[in-house]
Amino acid sequence: MKVPILSELKLKGVNPEYLFWIGCAGSFDDRSKKVTKAFIKILNKANISYAVLGKEESCTGDPAKRSGNEFLFQMKAISNIEILNSYDVKNIITTCPHCFNTLKNEYPELGGNYKVIHHTTFINNLVKENKISISGGVYKGKKITYHDPCYLGRANGIYEAPRELIKKLDAELVEMKSCKSKSLCCGAGGAQMFKEPEKGNQDINIKRSDEAIETDSKIVAVSCPFCSTMMSDGMTSKEKDIDVVDIAQMIEKAEDL
């Protein structure tokens, strides 16, 4: 796969329109790497001028901030902002709602002002502007439920873009018992992804997986790398043959990219 690196483009005097912020999960986690590649195929298909930071990218500091480590967060933020500003980055797309939220909401006060877009919104806009077309393909008529990531939904009010995309796949979107602003967390937010849960009578991802199973869908659409891990772990421990896939991957598959 050929992926443009921002520092190399800049040397050639090229100014890409968008920076694709991959995120740590998108760079290192096996499930999420597939999402990264799927989204890159979509970017290529729509002829988007973009680049990635490559080795210059680093954690946004989100898990540190949600743990309460404001020092570490601000140190990460300021060094990231220094890099982003040195390349004069204006628009950032990201496939991770945690990166999205942090870059969009918490970087401006530290000097990082960018237009930040989540990939579901970005793809939905591409479709609206007729830059790509989506047809159902393998998903046509299938029952699909969508799990709202907290940091995309409640935290930033984005509920419709992912749903519109699922509908464009000619799939039957079935909502879980709790959805949109009332959606139940997958259990990974607030740095929970990186620790064992506290003692209780159930794991949160199991509870959420039960809600997804109740919809009788064979596919759980997600738009967050952490939700993806949590939900797929949930399905594995429930021994359910239900696919947990990011919306970018669904489009990749439907369009045979």
Added chain:
Amino acid sequence: MIDILPNILFSIILIFSVGFFIINIKKIVTVIKLGKPVYRSDNLKKRFYNMARVALGQSKMVTKPISGFLHVIVYIGFIIINIELLEILIDGVTGSHRFFSKYFNTSFYNFLIATFEIFALLVLISVVLFWTRRNIVKIKRFLSSEMEGWPKFDADNILYFEIVLMLLFLSMNATDLILQERNYMGYSKAGAFPVSSFIVPLFDSFQTSTVYTLERIFWWLHILGIFFFLNYLYYSKHLHILLAFPNTFYANLGDKGKFEVLKSVKNEVLQMFYPEKASESNGNIDKFGASDVLDLNWVQLMNAYSCTECGRCSSECPAHLTGKKLSPRKIMMDTRDRLEKVSKNISLNNGKFIDDGDSLLDNYISKEELWACTSCNACVEACPIEIDPLSIIMDMRQYLIMEESSAHPDLNNMMNNIENNGAPWPYNQQDRELWIQES
């Protein structure tokens, strides 16, 4: 002289109960002002609109249709019956009988009294249903451990109060109606009584003098009950009927995912990166995060006083729903309990807080509760008056990490990784591009 004795007595009681209430409200305002500053006076238009929609318009109550509907009835009833309260106060001070009836035209006055009566009945029914939900149906969110003892007693008290007040109001009207029909001195015909006319038979067999005595007893008990209730607010979760308004006005109107960027930390970090840009240190070293109530900001303190312990937050909290110790409602209740203790400490020590060896962290809220939060904002979204328990949890986590260095052990690994390799997992930053070659 003897004629105006009741009016003098009434005026004295009125002044005392309103005065006592004002003194207590001032105490609350003083305590809230002890909170750290946070700027929430921007965007006034949007704030007024938010208050009108959420507090006045009860927009978030109706997300739970049954309790929402009942609450709206009690709320409208409360507001409407307060118009009648004004007449009762004037009658009490001046000795008049149904003061407004002399100034409004008859049909309008009759319409008003009839409306009050119908709402009194609706409120009565709703409150009985509320009581049933708490005590017979035993709805889960009213039964959590934090609701044992005073909170349960307080919640039931409020319902009993309202039942008694409505019954007194209707009995007062029924006996008044009998006296009007018997042309008793001073009881000129005024008002329409669609509800209380049904309870007239209860009192109709009594002699006129007995009915008069009963009417006076009901009238006095009703208004004394209201004065008592007014002063009960200060000690109760029922304060929300007042604080819901400022609470929604000063709510965080930004994106819920945007957490405050700490200024005290920013200055230190800037000094490390760009010494020339950082503002001069004022010599005081700020405490990072919150271990006690006085480390919280004033909106968070107001939130604690505003909470009516309905538990909608906890019934949406993923940690709470899966049996973890965390309950966002308990976070708010603990904050208020601790704040009331601090408030007493301050008034006993001439306006200064003397360390009492107690603190919100550990003595009220445990680390286990704090670490169970997923920061998902479900509690904030669920609160009908926009209380933000999450911000308190986050401030306390900041204290744990930055002052006590007592992070959850797993999180220490994650933070070490972020610091050393720029990712929460132990991967090398140089390997960030490996996925490109992997296809």
